[in-house]
Amino acid sequence: MSNSDDYSPSKVSVEDGVLRIIVATEAGGASLDLQGIEEGTAALRSIVAGTTEIGSVLLIGRGPNFCAGGNVHDFAGADDRGAFVGSVADSFHAFVRELAAVTVPVVAGVHGWAAGAGMSLVCLTDIAIGGPSTKLRPAYPSIGFTPDGGMSWTLPRIVGSGRAMDILLNDSIINGEDAVRLGILSRLVGDDIVDSEAERLARTLANGPTSAYQGIKTLLANSESATLTQQLDAESASISAAASSPAGVEGVDAFIEKRRPDFS
CATH class of the missing domain: 1.10.12 (Lyase 2-enoyl-coa Hydratase; Chain  A, domain 2)
Incomplete structure (x- = not known):
């Protein structure tokens, strides 16, 4: 795997023992980047299989937001919306399964919005770094959908079943401080250093035991x-x-x- 950035066709890179996966970009309107997810699935699968060695995984978004969820415009434009959304969920869930299977620490830099699939990803990480401006929202009920990405499994294990039901049914917007209090985010840092602090932590963990x-x-x-x-x-x-x-x-x-x- 080669190093990547916003201008590279690849959304996956390995550097200093850290597998870095870009899950959304500003060019994509901060929606879940399916290329990044598919490349990430392949990379994670090679780690689980033992063919690639890394010390940590870092999930980041490029642009003002971490990940705003699935691309609703694509959903609306599909000839068969159910089949299309189901195929997107299947691809996303392949990534989720591999992410859950890795034995190294998984870190996320959660700046701006983490909504829908973005919030699902945050709930899957071991350590999620946010800022005062970070906001999380299930977002599924607002378009008449139910959760994917494991949120119906991870969220109640983090906040309790009663609180998870409240958050999901009310499509609650959770600010950074409340997300830390609930245990969805691990800690807050300055908004301008969310990504750099997440990268620093991922590198530190990659060099650990x-x-x-x-x-x-x-x-x-x-x-x-x-x-x-x-x-x-x-x-x-x-x-x-x-x-x-x-x-x-x-x-x-x-x-x-x-x-x-x-x-x-």
Whole structure:
């Protein structure tokens, strides 16, 4: 995969161990970029298959907004709207499945609006950085649609089923501060540094103990359906394996030797 920017035909790049995926562009009216999603799906699939090694994934939009959702003009122009929207959802969901399967940290820089599919993407990330001007909105009810991108699964797990129902039925607009309070965004920074802070964090995580991050994500994912006893057993097995891993050995040795660990 080659490096990309707004003027490149590719929406996917790898740099400093970070898989960078552009999910929307200003030229596309900030709607979900299907090229970026399809390229991202292929890139994520190669990571899950072990043919590409990266340390983190970064989702960003190009322009004033992160992602304003699906292209409603395209929906309106389709001969068979149901079939067309279904095909878009299928492509988007292929991306969502691969994103959910990666074991490295997933970061998003959420500037401006994250609506519809954009909000679904935010709910899928491990860490989402926003700003005071960031706004999130389901947006589906406003056009008579139901959610896609996993929002009906992720949102109740983040905010609780009752609050998720309220947000979805009322098509609520959630500002940055409330999004942090609800746990949809991880933190706020200045509006002008949302993307740069997200990129900095993604690079930092890419240079961290990847195997430990994998273990953390696995433990948290499995905790949803585990009993406390099962989780304690899983934690014992995980920390034992971590202690014998190259990252664990380096981390402990660096601590004892009072130096910065090198997890590369």
